[in-house]
Amino acid sequence: MNKKRDIELTAARRRNDYRLILDIVSPGSRVLDLGCGAGQLLTLLEADKNIVGYGVELDGDKIIECVESGLSVFQGDLDEGLRDFDDGSFDYVILNQTLPVTHKPPYVVDEMLRVGKRGIISFANFAYWRIRWRLLTGGRMPVGESIPYEWYDTPNIHHLTIQDFFLFCRRFRVTILDRHYFSALEGGHVKHSQRLPNWFAAYGMFVITRGD
Amino acid sequence: MTVIKSNHENHAADDSVGVVETRQVELFTADDPLHLECGTEFAPVTLAYETYGTLSEARDNAILICHALSGDAHAAGVHSPEDPKPGWWDRMIGPGKAFDTEKYFVICSNVLGGCKGSTGPSTNSPRMDKPHALGFPMVTIHDMVVAQKRLVEHLGIDRLLSVTGGSMGGMQALDWTVSFPDSVVSAIPIATTYRLSAQGIAFNEVGRQAIFADPHWNNGDYYGAEPPDVGLALARMIGHITYLSDKSMHEKFGRDLRYRDKYAYDFQQEFQVESYLHYQGEKFIKRFDANTYLYLTKAMDYFDLVDGYHSLTESLKRATAKFLMIAFTSDWLFPAAQNKQIANALRTNGSDVTYVEIRSDYGHDAFLLEFEELTKLISAFLGFLYEEKAVQ
Numbered sequence: 001m002n003k004k005r006d007i008e009l010t011a012a013r014r015r016n017d018y019r020l021i022l023d024i025v026s027p028g029s030r031v032l033d034l035g036c037g038a039g040q041l042l043t044l045l046e047a048d049k050n051i052v053g054y055g056v057e058l059d060g061d062k063i064i065e066c067v068e069s070g071l072s073v074f075q076g077d078l079d080e081g082l083r084d085f086d087d088g089s090f091d092y093v094i095l096n097q098t099l100p101v102t103h104k105p106p107y108v109v110d111e112m113l114r115v116g117k118r119g120i121i122s123f124a125n126f127a128y129w130r131i132r133w134r135l136l137t138g139g140r141m142p143v144g145e146s147i148p149y150e151w152y153d154t155p156n157i158h159h160l161t162i163q164d165f166f167l168f169c170r171r172f173r174v175t176i177l178d179r180h181y182f183s184a185l186e187g188g189h190v191k192h193s194q195r196l197p198n199w200f201a202a203y204g205m206f207v208i209t210r211g212d
Numbered sequence: 213m214t215v216i217k218s219n220h221e222n223h224a225a226d227d228s229v230g231v232v233e234t235r236q237v238e239l240f241t242a243d244d245p246l247h248l249e250c251g252t253e254f255a256p257v258t259l260a261y262e263t264y265g266t267l268s269e270a271r272d273n274a275i276l277i278c279h280a281l282s283g284d285a286h287a288a289g290v291h292s293p294e295d296p297k298p299g300w301w302d303r304m305i306g307p308g309k310a311f312d313t314e315k316y317f318v319i320c321s322n323v324l325g326g327c328k329g330s331t332g333p334s335t336n337s338p339r340m341d342k343p344h345a346l347g348f349p350m351v352t353i354h355d356m357v358v359a360q361k362r363l364v365e366h367l368g369i370d371r372l373l374s375v376t377g378g379s380m381g382g383m384q385a386l387d388w389t390v391s392f393p394d395s396v397v398s399a400i401p402i403a404t405t406y407r408l409s410a411q412g413i414a415f416n417e418v419g420r421q422a423i424f425a426d427p428h429w430n431n432g433d434y435y436g437a438e439p440p441d442v443g444l445a446l447a448r449m450i451g452h453i454t455y456l457s458d459k460s461m462h463e464k465f466g467r468d469l470r471y472r473d474k475y476a477y478d479f480q481q482e483f484q485v486e487s488y489l490h491y492q493g494e495k496f497i498k499r500f501d502a503n504t505y506l507y508l509t510k511a512m513d514y515f516d517l518v519d520g521y522h523s524l525t526e527s528l529k530r531a532t533a534k535f536l537m538i539a540f541t542s543d544w545l546f547p548a549a550q551n552k553q554i555a556n557a558l559r560t561n562g563s564d565v566t567y568v569e570i571r572s573d574y575g576h577d578a579f580l581l582e583f584e585e586l587t588k589l590i591s592a593f594l595g596f597l598y599e600e601k602a603v604q
Binding site for chain 2: 085
């Protein structure tokens with residue numbers, strides 16, 4: 001087997017977001033990973049959960065990595081929606097660390113929940129205390145583990161906080177079924193309940209569905 | 213659909229399959245005829261084919277390449293050390309290339325109805341002792357595939373690791389996956405469609421009418437006499453326009469003049485693009501048969517995967533292969549959207565399918581020209597299957 005890929009997968013297994021998703025997704029599900037990158041999460045889900053998985057990715061080089069791993073990927077732009085995808089055709093639609101990159105978050109989330117029975121969204125919390133502290137004391141756009149880009153060189157165009165996400169869900173009638181908080185992509189702690197998450201969680205992960 | 217022009221490659225290069233020969237084999241005889249979709253039983257049928265690389269002991273590394281309208285069995289290598297012109301997909305087939313002949317056994321055959329060694333309208337009818345001409349039965353893409361299947365069996369192969377092709381070759385690859393699902397592990401249909409659009413049929417019909425209108429065509433009965441070169445060249449010129457894109461034509465020719473630096477106000481060829489089209493027409497008549505052009509374009513027009521099914525999704529339920537579908541952004545003859553429809557239907561069925569749209573300005577011709585992007589994708593796709601095979 002491909003050694004480089006094996007090493008990458010071993011590293012990927014340490015990621016909190018991947019581990020949480022592996023816990024959430026039930027075996028044999030149909031899963032769509034939006035912005036699937038090189039396909040590590042899908043590979044793990046296929047290996048551990050025997051899912052039927054598809055990815056959507058824009059970047060041609062990342063698609064080639066997916067193809068190398070034998071994954072099923074569609075080249076496409078999330079901001080153009082999922083119009084070729086049938087309603088309710090997936091058990092889970094995943095948007096992992098990708099929401100701030102989208103141009104039209106309400107549209108992308110709406111499409112997610114049209115195509116998927118459930119959505120899994122995870123993003124870095126801009127109101128995490130370390131980020132607040134950096135902004136407060138440094139007076140500059142924070143650059144750190146959870147937001148590793150300079151302001152002029154970031155793919156993120158819609159930074160948000162956990163509080164913003166709660167308001168977003170209320171505004172766009174999205175129901176949160178389950179929530180998880182973690183302090184780093186790797187290591188740190190993972191919690192299912194967190195006091196003042198908007199202060200103390202570096203990342204949030206939410207299982208969502210369409211509200212009534 | 214064009215054959216890559218002879219290029220400056222060194223044919224003795226390490227990545228060439230070297231000198232190859234086209235072989236022929238009779239696959240259907242009067243006792244065992246080919247049952248055509250039109251209802252006719254037809255024999256004898258011979259296919260011309262070439263192979264590159266070595267068939268593994270387990271016979272599990274074979275890849276079938278299906279050619280487009282004007283292609284032939286000569287996909288790679290050269291026919292002699294002095295031959296300046298390598299096969300039509302030479303950049304894709306050879307040691308270390310996308311279809312790596314160090315790993316895979318690659319087969320390419322001239323289609324049924326072709327004019328490059330396979331039985332077609334220009335080959336002799338044993339009964340009449342002269343070429344079939346229009347006595348040749350109407351063959352379909354499926355008929356071509358049935359004949360190829362027999363060839364693959366003749367080579368001792370039950371299951372192909374992959375079947376691939378662009379344009380009309382992609383139609384054949386698709387037909388393979390639904391007609392013989394147990395015989396294909398994977399498929400790579402490129403710049404193709406599950407059925408031609410009205411626009412595609414329209415262009416084919418204009419091409420055919422150009423041939424019909426040539427007095428030398430003589431109802432197809434021109435063998436041994438002067439062939440309908442004017443009509444065939446015109447058909448090719450029309451075809452060529454459809455293989456390029458507005459942008460690639462603009463960049464290649466613009467409004468440049470040839471031989472003159474100002475307008476002469478007459479009907480001589482003066483724009484670059486005119487002389488290019490004439491050159492393509494002239495080149496084509498030297499190597500192609502007008503009746504084959506008629507039959508193959510008609511076969512493309514008839515191809516419809518949905519025929520007999522309620523939907524494309526239902527039709528593709530028969531397929532079990534792993535798919536890599538590749539389209540090109542500027543292809544307006546076999547538009548990306550049509551390729552994507554196939555991929556969407558496969559996904560709806562839960563089939564294993566990847567869909568990639570390569571950015572290219574070359575139009576439909578991109579499948580013969582964008583070999584770098586194609587190589588990356590196809591190497592990755594086949595590499596996975598090859599590794600998986602090794603693990604089993």
